[in-house]
Amino acid sequence: MSRLSLLFASLAFSPNTYSDEQNIWKQIREGISGYSAVNSQESEILIQASGTQWLTIRNELIAGTGAWLLALTVLALAVFYLIRGRVKLTEPPSGEMIERWSKSERWLHFYTASLFILLAITGLSLLYGRSFLISWLGHDSFSQYADIAKIVHNYAGPLFSVGLVMMGMIWFQDNLFDKTDITWFKQYGGMIGNQHPSAGRMNAGEKVWFWLLMTAGVLVSITGMNLDFPNLGQYRLIMQISHIIHSVSAFLLIIGALGHIYIGTIGTEGALRGMITGKVDKSWAKQHHDLWYQQINKEKQNFLKPSGNSAKYGSKIQ
């Protein structure tokens, strides 16, 4: 008791006795760095305060919100399919085919798309595997799978970024927004109701997807490259921020991709065949991309005229 009262007395009468010590622990808690004879990454920092914050953001905010968003997206697409069904051709197929995607465009599309799916599956496995796969596979098998998933994710990432940059270059011109896109949005792209809003080679929905890829995709690539090279000695804070940006952007892309895959496969008649064979029916072109159809028709007529300046568009006419 006398010891305790002495302790309180010293605190009460002479705050200076303790202030240095209290200050030091406050500074340590805030992540002050000192000197350490051990020469390893950030060894001179006793406590990094951001670690547990990052843990909460990853485990609760990102994993929790992400799971709900993915589930809601799949549910929304399923409900939409049940109500709206497949967007069919309004005119019967003419049998006359127009080239919509060149061979290199199709290769680039499926190159980037397959890497994207691989990255999404491996990435989601690292985030959710512990909650969903361990109980099913067991610790040992899941660990073996996760080891491979990590390596695949690390190597596929930069390859995906190459595809992304090339997509940005070849489709930039087609994806600039113009006035027709306003009407397209007002009519929900013809997805709701029976209208057929006008669209050029890319409709406004495709443009949104393109610009999502060019923003979130670029963020995913930059932060991913950073996370790929931990040997460069980046501060943990940089890695934590990179991880957060990486996962948030990745979720936006996965949600976008689910919508994109839905519209491109079961959602729209003739769309998937267009990307696989490169050719679409004339009726399809008229219905979905009327302005583009008119444009290539005009070019075709110019091409037929001897003086036409259309050699550079020639490849689009079959």
Place this chain on the structure above:
Amino acid sequence: MARMKFLCDDDRCIECNACITACKNEHEVPWGVNRRRVVTINDGQSGETSISVACMHCSDAPCAQVCPVDCFYFTDDGVVLHDKDLCIGCGYCFYACPFGAPQFPQDGAFGNRGKMDKCTFCAGGPEEDHSEAEFEKYGRNRLAEGKLPLCAEMCSTKALLAGDGDVISNLFSQRVTQRQLSQEEPDSGTAQVKLWGWKTAYKD
């Protein structure tokens, strides 16, 4: 059951780094991996404070919460251990740990991390006690030999304490209260002086 804890008395630590040397030697820790380190705050200035830090064997261990393959486990003594056969070297435990305890040897191209290594409180790992595999992966299992962590056992100033949390915190609070005892009259209103420590030695 004892709840194992480390405690570093910052008034006693003299930054001799012997705890690090002892740890490296006892466990034959791989090159580039540091299970323990001493950090000096205000180095060379008034109020210089040195603290030896390693894995603190948290009861709410962030490493165990973030690990994608769930490779961490807690012993009955509250020691946080991990299974290197499950670890995939993702580095998330290093990002989450407040103390910078998890360490990674570089393994493979592009800075790929190897299996995580950290302080085991000299309690080995999931392999059989005293087996060769256990020593190779996790170092010596002193707890199974009835001994406490070597870093604390050989600390020359007894700054670093390791053992049952109740015992070492009692020891520490005893020290703290005794240190504050003034040789002057307690009611005189003069500043209380520590019997020893920086202020007593240098009177800044």
